[in-house]
Structure formats: structure tokens, C-alpha cells
Amino acid sequence: MTTAPTRPARGRRRAPSRIERAAGRAAALQRPRVVLALLLLLALTCVMLLDGYLRAEVGGDQRVRTGASAGDVPDDVLNGGPILTFRGGEATTLSVPDKTIALTFDDGPDPTWTPQILEVLAEYDVPATFFVVGSMVSRYPGIVQDLVEQGNEVGVHTFTHVDLSYQSDARVTREITQTQLALAGAAGITTTLFRAPYSSETDAIDNYSWPVYQRLGEEGYTSVFVDTDSDDWKTPGVAKIVEWATPEDGEGASVLMHDAGGDRSQTVTALARYIEKMQAEGYTFTTVSGAMREAQAEEAEQAGASGAAVPPGASGTAMLQAAHRAATGTTLYEGKALVAAVAVAEWTVPALSAGLVVVGVAVMGRFGMMVVLARRHHRQRNRRRFSWGPPVTRPVTVIVPAYNEKECIANTLQSLARSTHPIEIIVVDDGSTDGTAQLARDTAADLGMLNVRVVRQENAGKPAALNNGVRNAAHDIVVMMDGDTVFEPDTVRQLVQPFADPGVGAVAGNAKVGNRDTVIGAWQHIEYVMGFNLDRRMYDLLRCMPTIPGAIGAFRREAVLGVGGMSEDTLAEDTDITIAMHRAGWRVVYQEHARAWTEAPGSLKQLWSQRYRWSYGTMQALWKHRKSLTDKGPSGRFGRVGMPLVVVFQIVTPVFAPLIDVFTAYSMIFIDFKAALLAWLAVLGVQLVCAAYAFRLDREKYRYLLMMPLQQLAYRQMMYLVLIHSCVTALTGGRLRWQKLKRTGEVGTPAGSAG
Structure with a gap:
């Protein structure tokens, strides 16, 4: 064994080399x-979670109880009209005036069917009220903007289409707030109209859902139900949809149709026939806010109060102001941020899937x-x-x-x-x-x-x-x-x-x-x-x-x-x-x-x-x-x-x-x-x-x-x-020197074969 000469011992501390400095x-x-x-992995995970949440795949998407009693609900509400307000803290219902149709659509916006429905409404110069799902709004903000600019109304239909009757107060708040943020980001507005998923006429309100309507009413929301359901989601045929959506004996009605949630081709075809039929029978179409103003004017006249009634069928900015409010401050910016985040998720997840x-x-x-x-x-x-x-x-x-x-x-x-x-x-x-x-x-x-x-x-x-x-x-x-x-x-x-x-x-x-x-x-x-x-x-x-x-x-x-x-x-x-x-x-x-x-x-x-x-x-x-x-x-x-x-x-x-x-x-x-x-x-x-x-x-x-x-x-x-x-x-950039790993020496001299 030989040993090569060593370098002279260092008597002083040497300056670090270029490699050591790097x-x-x-x-x-x-x-x-x-x-x-870690942040990148977290961001991708958050994007996936947001995308899944937007698609409403999590969290009770159907009613979990049926047949609940309604003993806590006032009879005036159960037997009242389809528009529920809490003026002065007291539950009050309003009915749509005779010969008036408040045409409403649920579950949108949908990129296929909502634009087609808007085309029909524009052709006949008829306004409608769209109860939108917040997750869909955040995914298709442009459609909501077109909808509002055309003179239609929007209302909250929750963010994930969940039955609020059996959710916590925090979940209810989250569903409403997130939908409002989506509307603010999409169209720069918020709304005071609300329709609960899986709701129908007021006589279906029970002891589980009533506290939700009370709470939202106290916060200034107007809950909207239906008088006449077209049942278009059953795709029964155009003739049946028109028939089922027609009120009896010239009565006014809040009529329910759907612009999303499945194949709505029958609804689009039926809508044009329905409008022509109802106009021929002397009906006018208005928004929910328009129906409320007319109903309130009729009440005032009947009570002998002063004030001019709003002409039937009137629409426009003055009427829309009753439900729509301009989004301002943090609500507007948070809404735009939500829409932007959803746009990223909508692009990222499909791209990631393909990748x-x-x-x-x-x-x-x-x-x-x-x-x-x-x-x-x-x-x-x-x-x-x-x-x-x-x-x-x-x-x-x-x-x-x-x-x-x-x-x-x-x-x-x-x-x-x-x-x-x-x-x-x-x-x-x-x-x-x-x-x-x-x-x-x-x-x-x-x-x-x-x-x-x-x-x-x-x-x-x-x-x-x-x-x-x-x-x-x-x-x-x-x-x-x-x-x-x-x-x-x-x-x-x-x-x-x-x-x-x-x-x-x-x-x-x-x-x-x-x-x-x-x-x-x-x-x-x-x-x-x-x-x-x-x-x-x-x-x-x-x-x-x-x-x-x-x-x-x-x-x-x-x-x-x-x-x-x-x-x-x-x-x-x-x-x-x-x-x-x-x-x-x-x-x-x-x-x-x-x-x-x-x-x-x-x-x-x-x-x-x-x-x-x-x-x-x-x-x-x-x-x-x-x-x-x-x-x-x-x-x-x-x-x-x-x-x-x-x-x-x-x-x-x-x-x-x-x-x-x-x-x-x-x-x-x-x-x-x-x-x-x-x-x-x-x-x-x-x-x-x-x-x-x-x-x-x-x-x-x-x-x-x-x-x-x-x-x-x-x-x-x-x-x-x-x-x-x-x-x-x-x-x-940057380099690392030869990194020394800590060893234990536990790997000894091996045998002659693997194993």
C-alpha cells in the first residue's frame, strides 16, 4: 500500500471557491x-376541487326527506300567491294579476339552450325571469350578461342546486353569497329574487323549508314559487308543454320552464307557440318584479291608496331596479375574481385530462x-x-x-x-x-x-x-x-x-x-x-x-x-x-x-x-x-x-x-x-x-x-x-456541490448472489 503526497496543511482559512459560492x-x-x-401542487388541487364543485357533483343534490308537516307555516302563505315577501317583517304573498304571465326559467344558464330561448324571447319582445345556478353563471358569464342586457331578470337558484331545507345556516349563506358573487362577476349586478331548488307551489312549503324562507326574507329576498308548471323537464312533447303551462280561466300565473338540465329542444319549440297562444288570448308577459309592481298597485287601488298603477306588461330599467342592484366595492371585485378562477379551472381541468x-x-x-x-x-x-x-x-x-x-x-x-x-x-x-x-x-x-x-x-x-x-x-x-x-x-x-x-x-x-x-x-x-x-x-x-x-x-x-x-x-x-x-x-x-x-x-x-x-x-x-x-x-x-x-x-x-x-x-x-x-x-x-x-x-x-x-x-x-x-x-439558476448523504454502513459485504 502506498500513500500519495498530501498538500501542505492550511495555516489560514482559505477564501471560498467559485463552486462553493454558487x-x-x-x-x-x-x-x-x-x-x-408545494404551492403549484396545491393550486392544481384547488383548481380540480373548484371544477368539481362547479359541476355540482358534491353535497346533497336531491331532497333527502319527503312528507314533512307544515304546522309552522302560516295558512295565508300556504294558500297564497307564488310571490313571498316579508314586508315589515311579516310574511306576505302576492299573486300575478289576471291575464298576466310571469315567465320563469330554472337551472341555467346553459350554453346550448339559453341562447336559443333568448332568441325566441327577443323575437316576440317578451321579458322573462331566469333563476340561475351560481356554478353555471360562473362557467358561462357571457350568457348572463347577454340575458340582462336584453331586459330580462335574474334570480338566485343556489350555487350548486342543493336542497337548502336540510342544510346548515353556513351552507345556506354560502350558496346564496357565492351565487351573488357569480352574478356580480358576470353582469355587474346582484339580485333580491330567490327560488329554491325542488320548490313548486306555496302549499308545498313544510317545516324544514319554512325557516330558510323566513331567514332569506329577513335579509331582503323575495322567494318566488309557481302557479303553473309546464313539466317540460319530462319532455312530454311540445303540445303538452304548451297545454300544461296555460293558466285556467284567464288567471295570471308564475309559469315555470327550464333552460338547462337536459335536452330542452321541446321547450324552445314550445316557447314560441306558447307566447303566440297566450298573446292571442289577451295575455301580457312581464318579469317577476313587474308582476309584483302590478299586484302591489292593484292592492293599493283596492285599499283606496294613492299612486298610479304600472301598466300591464311594462318592462325596462325602472322595473328591473326593483330586483337588480349594481354590484360595487369588494363584491364586484370578488365576483370578477371568482369568474376568472372558474375560467382557469374550465381550461385547466380539460387540458389536464387530455394531457x-x-x-x-x-x-x-x-x-x-x-x-x-x-x-x-x-x-x-x-x-x-x-x-x-x-x-x-x-x-x-x-x-x-x-x-x-x-x-x-x-x-x-x-x-x-x-x-x-x-x-x-x-x-x-x-x-x-x-x-x-x-x-x-x-x-x-x-x-x-x-x-x-x-x-x-x-x-x-x-x-x-x-x-x-x-x-x-x-x-x-x-x-x-x-x-x-x-x-x-x-x-x-x-x-x-x-x-x-x-x-x-x-x-x-x-x-x-x-x-x-x-x-x-x-x-x-x-x-x-x-x-x-x-x-x-x-x-x-x-x-x-x-x-x-x-x-x-x-x-x-x-x-x-x-x-x-x-x-x-x-x-x-x-x-x-x-x-x-x-x-x-x-x-x-x-x-x-x-x-x-x-x-x-x-x-x-x-x-x-x-x-x-x-x-x-x-x-x-x-x-x-x-x-x-x-x-x-x-x-x-x-x-x-x-x-x-x-x-x-x-x-x-x-x-x-x-x-x-x-x-x-x-x-x-x-x-x-x-x-x-x-x-x-x-x-x-x-x-x-x-x-x-x-x-x-x-x-x-x-x-x-x-x-x-x-x-x-x-x-x-x-x-x-x-x-x-x-x-x-x-x-x-444556481448549483450545488457534491452533497454528502448520511450513511450508516449497514450494507455489508454481500453474498455471491442477489436476493
Whole structure:
């Protein structure tokens, strides 16, 4: 064992390097980036919840009790007219004057039927009152604006079309207030008219609904019921709708029709015939406010009061002022904000749905391609006649970069001591402060390893440590491994055999998670076996391997030096040099039988740090080598095939994949619970099948797959946030130094086989 000369001891504190200064700036930006990632996920969740709420899929959309008594309701109300007010705090009903029709429409606005109904009303110069659902108003504000500008009236029909009779006071307030805000944002008005969903004539008021009308009456609302119901929602035919909407014996009536809630083509056709018929019989049409003014004028005349009566059928601004009020102040701005938020939701959720369909198809296609190519790769490389060429038996150099690896370095050297292939070992101590270098020397001495050299350097990062090792290597093949990794006895021999092919410049080994009995370890074990190794088999056959893992990889020394060594330009020096070797014309392959055992992070914080470095470093490497897209010839294969695959499947789809879970939850709550659950289970089943096949290829135990459903629910969400964090970092700039993960040294020297 020899020791390379060390640099002179530092007698004074040195100034921070450029990399360290950049690292400090990047570290200072991490917390805002994490917050931004969380806020983005929260915003998308809120958009989905808002969209579901607007579609009125949640919260009692039908009456939950029937046959309630009406003992608390005054007889005058039960037997009174369809217009209920609380003038002076006392319940009072008004009837529509004779030969007068207060035409009302419920459940709109609807983008298909409401405009057609407005066309009919405009053709006959007839006003109407539309009791609108707030969620529909916020989705189609332009229709409401047209409706009001045409001279029609609007009233509140709740925000989600819920039966208010059995709701809490807070829910009642919310339903009314939100509808008023929607009207303010859509047309700049509020209204004093109200019609409860599922209401009919006043004799249907019961002890559950009466307190709601009392409360709203005290707040200044006029509740509007019906005298004559067209029952157009039953689609009985045009003739029946006209017949059922006709009052008896010249009486006035509040007539109910619908402009939403289903196919309203019969209503549109019947409306024109109905207007013509009623006008021919001498009826005039007015709004609810117009009917109220006429009724009040008649009452005044009958009581001998003074004042002029409003002419029947009158309409216009003066009359509309009785129900409509201009929205001002915070109500107006909150209403506009609501409409804007709904517009975002209306665009985002469908776009997200379409995007997730594309992502889902792409992910399923990738799974299929991975399985097919992995099977082909396994059969090809495990054939008896398969050979890379003459066996590689010459010695190689194993480089072990180490920074504060006292917990693991002894296990690493012990595993290398059992190597069946001749090796020299270079431990590059990157400015460790925990005695790693001395421990490495002591371990080598204890084991009688004369082939170990310890090279010390000031802390400069992993790429610099690896380059130092390459410069000091005595052999033309170098194996690179992490200081927390252990090799099986046959690992090095298996790893270097592909170099029998003179076109091979680098070989990726099979990284295994050693501490897989923890939750995080089990998650990473599944990911390593299913994702990384299936991926590498696929990329190997496609000749566009994107990454030689830092835990286990082998290189031709001349190839490493030819591309400038390990670069410090990115956090993913392994991905960086792999792409560089592709572009230099070297072939990069995967050797599944060369296994290395590494220690997974022991906490979520450590896992976040690791994956952040990986994902951000990958983005940096892809951006650095973006010109590979235009490379020509064999060296351009990575740009033509590998670059698009990595961008799509390691950056784009992972960002959207976790949203599938969020969208599944949305579908379960707002759309169809059973169908959404079955779809999610089907996707999980496909993933389990792929994972099981990957485990079979690697001869792993299937029991770890029991953790996969939880991994899909929790692990993917964390990876989503990590990727968002990385994307934000990429946009804002900044770098991080070689981050040291806390190790326990629990991954010992492995047995000769996986398992």
C-alpha cells in the first residue's frame, strides 16, 4: 500500500471557491423552491376541487326527506300567491294579476339552450325571469350578461342546486353569497329574487323549508314559487308543454320552464307557440318584479291608496331596479375574481385530462416497450453462445471517491479484497474530516491489501476526485464506484468483459439496494429493479444508454480522457460523461451480472436531497448536450433516440404521472367512484406485472412488491415535488456541490448472489 503526497496543511482559512459560492447561493434558494413546488401542487388541487364543485357533483343534490308537516307555516302563505315577501317583517304573498304571465326559467344558464330561448324571447319582445345556478353563471358569464342586457331578470337558484331545507345556516349563506358573487362577476349586478331548488307551489312549503324562507326574507329576498308548471323537464312533447303551462280561466300565473338540465329542444319549440297562444288570448308577459309592481298597485287601488298603477306588461330599467342592484366595492371585485378562477379551472381541468390521457398512453407504451426489449436483452445476453470476445483478464483500476465515509469505507474495501479479478484500488479522499483516509489505510493493512493507494486532496467535489483517480490509474480500464458501495466477488470480472469489444467505451453495472428492509429502502429497491434496470436493458438494445450509475460503472481510460474527464458542469457527472462518450462515438452497454450493493437514504430528507441532485443534474446534462439532437452519423444516435426518450420519460411524464393519482381522487369524489377506482387498480395491475417480470429477470424476491401500492400513493408525489423543485432551480439558476448523504454502513459485504 502506498500513500500519495498530501498538500501542505492550511495555516489560514482559505477564501471560498467559485463552486462553493454558487453552492451557497443555490442552497439559499432551496426553501423558496420547495414552497413553490408545494404551492403549484396545491393550486392544481384547488383548481380540480373548484371544477368539481362547479359541476355540482358534491353535497346533497336531491331532497333527502319527503312528507314533512307544515304546522309552522302560516295558512295565508300556504294558500297564497307564488310571490313571498316579508314586508315589515311579516310574511306576505302576492299573486300575478289576471291575464298576466310571469315567465320563469330554472337551472341555467346553459350554453346550448339559453341562447336559443333568448332568441325566441327577443323575437316576440317578451321579458322573462331566469333563476340561475351560481356554478353555471360562473362557467358561462357571457350568457348572463347577454340575458340582462336584453331586459330580462335574474334570480338566485343556489350555487350548486342543493336542497337548502336540510342544510346548515353556513351552507345556506354560502350558496346564496357565492351565487351573488357569480352574478356580480358576470353582469355587474346582484339580485333580491330567490327560488329554491325542488320548490313548486306555496302549499308545498313544510317545516324544514319554512325557516330558510323566513331567514332569506329577513335579509331582503323575495322567494318566488309557481302557479303553473309546464313539466317540460319530462319532455312530454311540445303540445303538452304548451297545454300544461296555460293558466285556467284567464288567471295570471308564475309559469315555470327550464333552460338547462337536459335536452330542452321541446321547450324552445314550445316557447314560441306558447307566447303566440297566450298573446292571442289577451295575455301580457312581464318579469317577476313587474308582476309584483302590478299586484302591489292593484292592492293599493283596492285599499283606496294613492299612486298610479304600472301598466300591464311594462318592462325596462325602472322595473328591473326593483330586483337588480349594481354590484360595487369588494363584491364586484370578488365576483370578477371568482369568474376568472372558474375560467382557469374550465381550461385547466380539460387540458389536464387530455394531457393525462396522452401521458397514460405514453407510460403504458413505455412499459410495453421495456418488457419486450428487456426480454429480448435477457435472452440475448444469457445465451450459451453469447460472447463479447476473448475474456478480459488484464488488471484494472478501481477508483473509490470518498468524502467522510468512515461508516462505509471498511466494508467497501473488504468487498474489493475478495475480487476474483486482478485490481488496483485508488481511494481518493476528498478532504474528509472524519478520518476516512486513515481508516482506509488501516483497513488495507489489516487485510494485507498491497494493491491499495490512498490519494488525498482538498475538498473539490466528486468529479475532481474521480479525475484525480483516473490520472493516477495504472491500467487502461477504470472501474468507478461510490464509497458506500460494496461489490460481490465476481462483480469486477463480470463488469469488464464487454471491453473485449473494442467499440465499447463504458459499461453500466447492476446497482442493488442493500438496506431494503426499510420503507424507503423497499421503495428504492422496487425502483432500481423495475425502473433503472429495465430501462438500461431497453437503452442497451437501442444503443442510447443515458447514464452509467455512479455506484458501479467501468470506462476505458482513454475514452474518459478523450472527452475531458468527469465534468464539474453538472450535478450528474455520470449522465454527463455517458452522453459525452456517445457523442464521441463509443458504445455504452449494460452488464446485468455485475452487481453492486449500495445504501439507500435513511430519511425522506436525505431521499429528497439525493433525488433532487439526480433530477436537476439530468436536466443540466441534457441541456449541456442539447446539440446532440443535430449530431450526424452513429455518434448522433443518442441525440436522435436517447435524448427524446430521456426527456419524455424521465422529465415530462414523471411530472404528470403523480397527477394521475390526484385526478383519480378527483374522479372518485366528483364523477364515478367505482369506475375511477377500477381504472386506477388496472394501471396499478399493469405496473405490478411489469415489476414482477423485472424481479423475475433479476431473481429478486416478490414480497417487496407488496409495498408498491403505497409507493404509488406516496413516493410518486414526492418525486413530483422533487422534479418541480429541479425545474424551478433550472429556471432560476444556481448549483450545488457534491452533497454528502448520511450513511450508516449497514450494507455489508454481500453474498455471491442477489436476493
